Amino acid sequence: MRTSLPLVALVLFAAPCQAQPKEAPKAPFRYAMGTAYHILPGTHTDESGYFSLCEGKNGKVYVGTAAYGLNAYLVEFDPKTGKQRVVVDVNQVCGLPTPKTPTYGAQSKIHTRNFVAPSGKIYVGSKQGYRRGKDDTADYPGGYVMAYDPETGKTDNLGMPLKGEGVNDVTADEAAGLAYVVTCEDHHWMVLDLKTKKYREPDPNLRVTPYAQTLIDSKGRAVVLTRDFKLARFDPATSKLAVLELASDGKPVGSADDKLGPACWALTADAKRAYLVRMSDPRLFRLDLAAEGATVPVADLGRLIEGKGFDSRGSLIVGADGKVHALYRVDNDTKFGTGYLHHLVTYDPATKTPTDRGVLGVKNPGWFDFGPGPDGKPKPWTHGFHKLPDGIHTPLHAHMALIQTKDGTFYATVIYPFTLLKLEPKDLK
Numbered sequence: 347m348r349t350s351l352p353l354v355a356l357v358l359f360a361a362p363c364q365a366q367p368k369e370a371p372k373a374p375f376r377y378a379m380g381t382a383y384h385i386l387p388g389t390h391t392d393e394s395g396y397f398s399l400c401e402g403k404n405g406k407v408y409v410g411t412a413a414y415g416l417n418a419y420l421v422e423f424d425p426k427t428g429k430q431r432v433v434v435d436v437n438q439v440c441g442l443p444t445p446k447t448p449t450y451g452a453q454s455k456i457h458t459r460n461f462v463a464p465s466g467k468i469y470v471g472s473k474q475g476y477r478r479g480k481d482d483t484a485d486y487p488g489g490y491v492m493a494y495d496p497e498t499g500k501t502d503n504l505g506m507p508l509k510g511e512g513v514n515d516v517t518a519d520e521a522a523g524l525a526y527v528v529t530c531e532d533h534h535w536m537v538l539d540l541k542t543k544k545y546r547e548p549d550p551n552l553r554v555t556p557y558a559q560t561l562i563d564s565k566g567r568a569v570v571l572t573r574d575f576k577l578a579r580f581d582p583a584t585s586k587l588a589v590l591e592l593a594s595d596g597k598p599v600g601s602a603d604d605k606l607g608p609a610c611w612a613l614t615a616d617a618k619r620a621y622l623v624r625m626s627d628p629r630l631f632r633l634d635l636a637a638e639g640a641t642v643p644v645a646d647l648g649r650l651i652e653g654k655g656f657d658s659r660g661s662l663i664v665g666a667d668g669k670v671h672a673l674y675r676v677d678n679d680t681k682f683g684t685g686y687l688h689h690l691v692t693y694d695p696a697t698k699t700p701t702d703r704g705v706l707g708v709k710n711p712g713w714f715d716f717g718p719g720p721d722g723k724p725k726p727w728t729h730g731f732h733k734l735p736d737g738i739h740t741p742l743h744a745h746m747a748l749i750q751t752k753d754g755t756f757y758a759t760v761i762y763p764f765t766l767l768k769l770e771p772k773d774l775k
Contacts (some may be wrong), residue, residue, distance in 0.1 A: 371735045374680050378690045378704035380758070380769035382713035385409055386430040389419040393727035394761040397660040399747035400460035400468060402496050407757055408433070408468055409766060410456025414475040415448025418456045420468070420494060423766060425755070433494060436472050439501045440490050450477045451484035459559060459660070459747070463518045467493045469525060471513025489513035491527060491538065507536045507545045517560035519568065522582045526560040526568045533558065535570055535578065548580050548587040557608040557660065563635040564617040571609055575600040577633075577642050592633070596646025599631050600624060610662040612670070621670045623650070623662045628674065630693055630700070650691045650700045653677060657744070661758070665750035669694050673706070673745045673758060683734040688741045690756065690769070703774055706758065706767060708739040714763050730762025
């Protein structure tokens with residue numbers, strides 16, 4: 347005679363056969379996790395921007411965008427609310443119509459590192475984009491320099507430095523009544539009189555490195571790297587230009603056409619020294635800008651990170667904490683996923699050692715909808731992040747800028763989709 351098992355017995359008997367949830371694989375590296383924000387839609391066409399990132403004296407963060415063939419904008423991000431708004435419309439400021447059809451003749455980018463002057467004004471410049479098809483034969487008229495005042499909400503148009511050339515960098519010395527501008531594509535170094543709004547070149551034959559940035563040293567002199575990696579120094583007190591050799595105690599900083607990519611440098615708080623990296627080189631250099639003589643002493647401080655396939659996109663900074671910080675993309679040789687990994691690296695001048703703070707990761711995966719578009723295909727310009735085996739979104743192709751705000755928070759920009767990543771101190775301990 348067959349008897350039936352009680353229901354409880356059946357449940358107990360069946361339980362071991364139920365599938366157990368799989369534990370997520372653990373990454374063989376630490377993460378630097380941040381909160382991601384999609385930079386204001388409608389202010390960029392191809393989900394991208396460049397080095398344009400800063401903290402204003404009001405504690406808000408400002409990002410420049412690229413609306414290719416049409417316009418460019420400066421966007422304000424409020425860290426307290428997460429809200430964003432346009433504060434500079436380049437076409438509006440410069441009295442230009444927005445093209446109905448995208449064109450190479452448009453002011454398509456704010457590419458400059460946002461320079462925050464003691465007055466609180468934020469200096470930026472506009473630049474050309476790319477030709478929008480074979481029929482786009484327009485000439486580019488030249489870029490403009492602008493100064494936005496967060497206190498008044500007004501933006502001054504400071505004119506066009508050089509016809510046909512975009513603006514790649516703006517650094518203001520308001521005490522001297524001057525601003526220094528690097529143009530592109532031919533990389534001229536210009537001086538602007540802020541009162542008369544007139545531009546001049548200390549040496550019309552001088553050419554600087556691509557994406558060069560002007561620094562103001564402790565003696566009020568403007569310095570920039572030349573194309574052949576010398577130091578050009580302009581003294582506004584005498585209006586004299588000097589070109590000095592870089593004397594490294596190890597590997598040279600660079601030479602013309604050495605294929606290591608643009609240089610990125612940043613001043614120390616006392617403006618007596620500058621730290622420098624090259625885009626495709628992991629080595630950190632320190633330049634003694636206060637030294638006397640015909641040469642500038644350079645210390646080769648060694649590698650910031652190990653690996654291969656190095657890529658650091660204009661992200662070197664001296665932070666509010668006095669330490670040197672940079673982002674580096676390296677090949678993912680960990681066998682934990684594929685592609686690339688983007689690391690936040692810190693160099694401490696006190697201990698003379700670098701520290702890998704971790705691989706950039708996103709806390710809030712819903713910051714952007716990566717689902718297909720209306721046609722069922724992947725949305726365009728959304729290929730800049732990938733998921734690792736643990737499900738974490740991390741940048742794939744290119745970071746663009748890095749800052750550290752007064753409270754120790756890091757902000758980085760990543761393209762495709764154009765993203766502002768906020769990394770708070772509590773997440774980096």
